[in-house]
Amino acid sequence: MANIDHKQGTYTIAANSSQNFTFWWGKDSKAPNEFFDVSIAPHFEKSRTPMEPLHETDRAVYWDYRGGVGVVLILTLKNSNNFPVTFEANHVRIY
Incomplete structure (x- = not known):
């Protein structure tokens, strides 16, 4: 049976910009014998106008x-x- 771990971090990207974000699991990594990925979930802001999506332009x-x-x-x-x-x-790893 696989083990699944999750951790998360909060980040901000400036207006009208592109930015690289770097992610890794850390010292108890099982790499290369694990699946590791990161999903992005924007925060909802009631006071803002409708939001254009964030685009992942490179990986x-x-x-x-x-x-x-x-x-x-x-x-x-x-x-x-x-x-x-x-x-x-949201950082997820499966090993």
């Missing part, structure tokens, strides 16, 4: 040899809104 992965890092995922997000967008990055 890259590499191995970081520093102790305890392992697989690193880089997501490039584009925010076409004229306001910053705060979002949760």
Whole structure:
């Protein structure tokens, strides 16, 4: 039976910008013998006008040899809104 772990972090992308966000599991990583991914969930803001979607414009992965890092995922997000967008990055691994 597989084990599933979750952790999350809160991030903000500036208005009308593209930005790289870097994610990794950390020191108890089982990489490369695990599935690791990150989903993005924007926060709802009642006071804002309708929000344009955040676009994932690039995705890259590499191995970081520093102790305890392992697989690193880089997501490039584009925010076409004229306001910053705060979002949760939900990290999931299955091993």
